[in-house]
Amino acid sequence: MPKRRRFPIVCLLFLAATSAFDVRGAWRAAGDVVAVEPRPDGATFRLSSGARAAIAFIAPDVAHVRVAPKGEFEPDFSYAVETEKRIAISAQVNRFDDRTEINTMGARLVIFHRPLRTVIYDAQGRLVVEDDPARPFSFDPETGAVETSKLRPATETYYGFGEKALPMSRHGQTMVMWNYDTYAYDRNTDPLYKSIPFFIALHQGRAYAIFFDNTHRTYFDMGKTDPARYTFGAAGGEINYYVFTGGKERSPHNILRDYTELTGRMPLPPIWALGFQQSRWSYYPEARVRDLARTFREKRIPCDVIYLDIDYMDGYRVFTWDRGRFPDPAKMIRDLRVQGFRLVVIIDPGVKVDDQYEVYRQGRAGGYFVRAADGSEFHARVWPGTCAFPDFTDPKARAWFGALYKKHTDEGIAGFWNDMNEPATFLPDDLAEPRIMHHPGKTFPLDVPHAGEGVLPDTHRRYHNVYGMQMARATFEGLKRLRPDARPFVLTRAAYAGVQRYSAVWTGDNVSTWDHLALSIPMLANLGVSGIPFAGADVGGFADYPLPTGELYARWLQAAIFTPFLRGHSSGGPTRNQEPWAFGPEFERINRATIELRYRFLPYIYTLFREHEETGAPVMRPLWFEYPNDVRTYLIEDQFLLGRDVLVAPVVREGERRRRVYFPAGDEWIDWWTGARYRGGSEMMVEAPLDRLPFFVRAGAALAVQAPVQHTDEMKNAPLTLVVAAGAGGESRIYQDEGDGYAYRNGRYLNTIVRLSEEQFGLRIAFAHAGEYKDARLPSAIEILGVSDPPREVLADGRKIERVEFDKAAHRLRVELPAAPVTEILITR
Ligand code: MIG
Helix, strand or coil: CCCCCCCCCCCCCCCHHHHHHCCCCCCEECCCEEEEEEECCEEEEEECCCCEEEEEEEECCEEEEEEECCCCCCCCCCCCCCHHHCCCCCCEEEECCCEEEEECCCEEEEEECCCCEEEEEECCCCEEEEECCCCCEEEECCCCEEEEEEECCCCCEEEECCCCCCCCCCCCCEEEECCCCCCCCCCCCCCCCEECCEEEEEECCEEEEEEECCCCCEEEECCCCCCCEEEEEECCCCEEEEEECCCCCCCHHHHHHHHHHHHCCCCCCCHHHHCCEECCCCCCCHHHHHHHHHHHHHCCCCCCEEEECHHHCECCECCCCCCCCCCCHHHHHHHHHHCCCEEEEEECCCEECCCCCHHHHHHHHHCCECECCCCCECCEEECCEEEECECCCCHHHHHHHHHHCHHHHHHCCCEEEECCCCCCCCCCHHHCCCCCCCCHHHCCCCCCEECHHHCCCEEHHHHHHHHHHHHHHHHHHHHHHHCCCCCCCEEECCEECCHHHCCEEECCCCCCCHHHHHHHHHHHHHHHCCCCCCEECCECCCCCCCCCCHHHHHHHHHHHCCCCCCEECCCCCCCCCCCCCCCCHHHHHHHHHHHHHHHHCHHHHHHHHHHHHHHCCCCEECHHHHCCCCHHHCCCCCCEEECCCEEECCCCCCCCCEEEEEECCCCEEEECCCCCEEECCEEEEEECCCCCCCEEEECCCEEEEECCCCCHHHHHHCCEEEEEECCCCEEEEEEEECCCCCHHHHCCEEEEEEEEEECCCEEEEEEEEECCCCCCCCCCEEEEECCCCCCCEEEECCEECCCEEEECCCCEEEEECCCCCCCEEEEEC
């Protein structure tokens, strides 16, 4: 296995499981209902095929459908669902000869008996989704595969599905969920690293969603084989899915609230993890890391985090250092901290088989490693050579592995990056060429056993897709035990639904091409609506070849600063440098200003992470998420929203210096740079010179920005400015806390509610505060965007403010506020 893979890999799709689409012969229908047993929350059905179904509500607008092909339900256990969240609710169950109906305050589920077939309606009696009468539920008794089909309206669009290199909407696509190491993947490569079998359907302004909680290899055919229906299924296990009807509004917001209610939300990350992060494969030795840190500060390019990739270790042994390259890690980390940097290091799952190596010895003695089907310790080759692998589905193994981080937390390492956890293994040498992206030999054999928490022991067939997520969990939970007062930062490549409880994610080994830049928007926006708020793509592209141009890097950085996770990372030897200054002085200037813009917006971005924790709403949002009633937003994939209030339209095509922007209907939008006002529902051409990221603030919004800082420790002293987009009334919120730790859960935060109202005399801005965070910053200035004339007067709590500046060209009014807290500002025309 060569260390550097130089050329993009030919992508041959090994869609073994999708053969389920073709091999219909062995499929058998679940059949007719032969007996109904009502339960307080729904009913259980015995079926003519011997299968059994349980259909119930777990919330007024969330139905849960399970069909066990062999008539016996698996233990009620899921890695995605936080068990304590599955509280049964009471529903009204009515039995008729031909059907059973289950009613809640939020939905009505009709279960026809001959054959078993469900139809679900919302509270207004509108159809949500119905099973395909031709193939509602089927099984393949020979392989254990399960499948269900639903009818679809011709123009229904689909989003979510986690990480897919596909257009924004996934209608007309087939997808597979099976975590794979897909170096230099490309548009349409499928599957990739993550399995999130959750999607949102949108049709004529109404949304619903389905979460297929099956960890086997799953597949989705969203109207590709037949536009009148969609089908999903799995290579094993049960049909086990939830339908989210979206509440009264049938809205994407309600769906994400309910889905993350079930599968969990990401707790607030430490503020430093929202800064710019610099990585490469790899920075070493120590002198080079110090030089990198110094260069950031000398050049005054903001940065919070430096990453060490696999070469910091001693022969790739996890939890060790190469002492030749890093003689005194703790000292280096302390010195970097003084300069305002944190260090994140990579930790892979493979533990080198080496009797002299303490981690291996402990793992073997504890019985924490995965065993082969014959009971011997399972071995496969990865970076360190022959390795053993912790069984992360075993709580004891997770606790052990989590505790190993102590070595690094003692040294002062701030966060951890879990890679190769699909799990990925190297192919045996004789299979290494041609390099097939989806070769089955690139992971564990399907028959290796896993503990499954001791609740549902089963093979890799069932647990492959959760292996990476459970590794991230081991890391997260280990860090929480080791440093109870610090918020863990974990980054993982592989994932299953619910991973957001533990980790941020990145989209793996992308490529330095314009198309990959363009792809990053639908990929990351769809990760957001899959319940994963903290996601990013390697800025500038990762794979060895080709190299990015200065223009590509600059445009990529611009697009990325308003995505949740912002990290520059690349592979490559000495000829590939991808730091913000690597493309000459002109690009260095542009890239500095771009990263400064990220830091200016951190108070707003941080507020969005808090909003996610409270409501499940993503940080980065597709346009349709906020504008489901504007069908023109449904397919847009070269624009996105950061929260509700910032519309971002990056340039994703080479040479482009202006671009078309669609402004969603129902709001007005104000250009950040020019103050120009755009009516919603229109498409306009906007200027986008090389040094400008086009973005717009929603009229009626008020958001907090700060003076640029070099890293997040400096935020305490950075003046806050309240940016107000005039033109409509509205309420906004600014959230602040210590930026780390959990004191915010005991009231140590400040929520500032800003109310805007357009009055006869002009604009009124009112502030209300809640919480008790003493070190919170109050805005020292207000900037109003989109103002065409200077005001007559500005009053703060009745007192006239003298320091008012009007920038006619930018249509921007700046008002310096007094040091004392202000509750009301009046701007008179
Ligand atoms: O087999 O650690 O996606 O970010 O730099 C390659 C080396 C292993 C893959 C990750 C990439 C990382 C690289 N890793």
